[in-house]
Amino acid sequence: MSHHKVISLETIRIACRNCSLSSLCLPMGLAPDDVERLDEIVKRTRPLHRGDFLFRDGDRFRSLYVVKTGSVKTFAPSPEGGEQVLGFHLPGEVIGLDAIDKDIHACSAKxxxxxxxxxxxxxRLEELTATIPSLQHQMYRLLSKEIGHDTDMLLLLGKKNAEERLAAFLLSLSKRLHKRGLSATDFYLSMSRHEIGNYLGLAVETVSRLFTRFQDDGLMNVDRKHIQLLDVDTLESLVGGAGQNRRQQQQS
Amino acid sequence: MSHHKVISLETIRIACRNCSLSSLCLPMGLAPDDVERLDEIVKRTRPLHRGDFLFRDGDRFRSLYVVKTGSVKTFAPSPEGGEQVLGFHLPGEVIGLDAIDKDIHACSAKxxxxxxxxxxxxxRLEELTATIPSLQHQMYRLLSKEIGHDTDMLLLLGKKNAEERLAAFLLSLSKRLHKRGLSATDFYLSMSRHEIGNYLGLAVETVSRLFTRFQDDGLMNVDRKHIQLLDVDTLESLVGGAGQNRRQQQQS
DNA sequence: ACCGTCGCTTGATCTGGATCAAGCGAAGAT
DNA sequence: ATCTTCGCTTGATCCAGATCAAGCGACGGT
Known part of the structure; x- marks a missing residue:
């Protein structure tokens, strides 16, 4: 039996070189030999389940985590005891980059x-990047990409209304799923309305109403967690702030 | 005369090893020899003036920029033609990290x-970090710190009201100026009310009213751009969301 | 010294989205 | 199979902060 177990685990624990995510993940752009070296330091844990934590805020920073399958949310505590959802992470996305600086996690990952x-x-990754320039570059890009993403969110929270925010959220999910070989127009939400609202700086009720409205307007179908985008073009135009008579933005 | 000019420029162009910012800036934690190597690749331009750009969005990414004296704002265009102020940068702070990924600047720096x-x-910096582990680590920390800062801003824009935002802004400035050897309670704002509002996701009028209110409440003195913080403790408590009966936060 | 512009303030009004309230149906518990 | 909880929806009301409007005073330019 223990023999069987080893075999089944080996089946699950795909090496980086065979992983379908290698074009999105850390190994992106690495030579095969370097992928092997990276592969050696990666730990592949048994599957985690809904509600499990990768780490909690306050934990000592030791590792980065990469989603292979499934999804993860990160969230930071706010002083009053509430929390801010910082992101939803899909396969190939790296989690924990924000903790390198202080060596302590400032957010939790669930x-x-x-x-x-x-x-x-x-x-160990840092040792490796010091000897593999292309991996070092990949790390810089990864960190930089994260900053770019946060910047997009700042713009969203600072300048966009509820409709624009939800449309942007849906399209972002759609694009990211599509890159992973899944449908861009038909997918399931792994997060609750509440989590979406928290992430977008909106109340649950607003999210719910917007889903209803988008459906009434023929932009999408919503059935519980199941989403079908019907009119991506119009959704795109909503994000652009084509929200009718939006007055000229503050030019500072 | 040209002789004089050369001398005066040399006076301005302080080497990293003599720069008072070395404890905040890239050289942080480097051995003296390594600081010299870093110093060799740094270009020190003549002073720039109000309104000058370090780069514009769309520009090819070539360099990081570090503020030695003065201040810089970064801002991203929003689809509708407006803009979102992303940050105000003080001496020792590094600008341009978000452009590493795409190799194109997505924001402008003014x-x-x-x-x-x-x-x-x-x-050249990347070549250097590949041979100086402590510099590589410093780069990771720098990038990570930027992510952490953006995260703080997401929490601010997503969960805090106008009062909390302005208090947080003032205290952040205060702390950063203090780290640079300046007064934590008495300083000048180099940015306009409009820019502050844009940064914080507020209208100019709201910023103006809050300045007035904070002054009336004895928390600070405001005279044009000149700020004096009188009651830092109360300002701190405002940030914490002690805004009276704030209801329990959404727990997603 | 004068003028025009621009940044800032202050007051009045409006509104998007939060909050409050009430139900409904699905999924898990016993 | 039934209960209970929880996530979601929908409606009614409220309010923080945006927008609109009007002045004022500082500063740069001539």
Whole structure:
């Protein structure tokens, strides 16, 4: 039996070189030999389930985590005891980059559905990047990409109304799923309305009403967690702030 | 006369090792020899003036920029033609990290007052970090710190009201100026009310009214651009969301 | 010294989205 | 199979902060 177990685990624990995410994940652009070296330091844990934590705010920072399958949300505590959802993470996305600076996690990461996660001990990764220039570059890009994403969110929270925010959220999900070989127009939400609202700086009720409105307007179908985008073009135009007579933005 | 000019420029172009910012800036934690190597790739331009650009969105990414003296704002265009102020940058702070990923600047950087800027060509920096582990680590920390800062802003824009936002802004400025050896309670704003509002996701009028209110409440003195913080403790408590009967936050 | 512009303030009004309230149906518990 | 809880929806009301409007005073330019 223990023999069987080893075999089945080996089946689950796909090496980086065979992982379908290698074009999105850390190995992106690496030579095969370098992928092997990276592969050696990656720990592949058993599948985690809804509600499990990868880490909690306040934990010592040791590793980066990469979603292999499933999805994860990260969220930071706010002083009053509430929390701010910082992101929803899909396969190939790296989690924990914000903790490198202080060596302590400032946010928590919670698994939204049964997920496989790769753990990359950071100290060992850092040693590796020092000897593999292309991996170092990939790390810089990864960190920079995260900043760029946060910047997009700042613009969204600072300048966009509820409709624009939800449309942007749906299209972002759609594009990211599509990159992973899934449908861009037909997918399931692994997060609750509440989590979406928190993420977008909106109340649950507003999110719910907008789903209803988008459906009434023929932009999408919503059935519980099941989403079908029917009119991506119009959704795109909503994001652009084509919200009718939006007055000229503050030019500072 | 040209002789005089050369001398005066040399006076301005302080080497990293003599720069008072070395404890905040890239050289932080480097061995003296390594600081010299870094110093060799840094370009020190002549002082820039209010309104000058370090780069504009769409520009090819070539260098990081570090504020030596003065201040800089970064801002991203929003689809509708407006803009979102992303940050105000003080001496020692590094600008341009978000452009590493796409190799194109997605935001612009504009000088708010006469400022000295160091330019660090990124390709050369990358070569250097590959051979100086402590510099590589410093780069990771720098990028990570930027993510952490953006995260703080997401929480601010997503969960805090106008009062909390302005208090947080003032205290952030205060702390950062203090770290640079300046007064934590008495300083000048190099940015306009409009820029503050844009940054904080508020209308100019709201910013103006809050300044007036904070002054009436004895928390600070405001005279044009001149700020004096009188009651830092109360300002701190405002940020914490002690805004009276704030209801329990959404727990997603 | 004068003028025009621009940044800032203050007051009045409006509104998008939060909050409050009430039900409904699905999924998990016993 | 039934209960209970929880997530979601929908309606009614409220309010923080945006928008509109009007002046004022500082500063740069001539």
């Amino acid at each position: 698994v939204l559905e049964t997920s496989a996660i790769c753990e990359v001990p950071f100290t | 000088v708010l007052e006469t400022s000295a800027i160091c330019e660090v060509p990124f390709t």
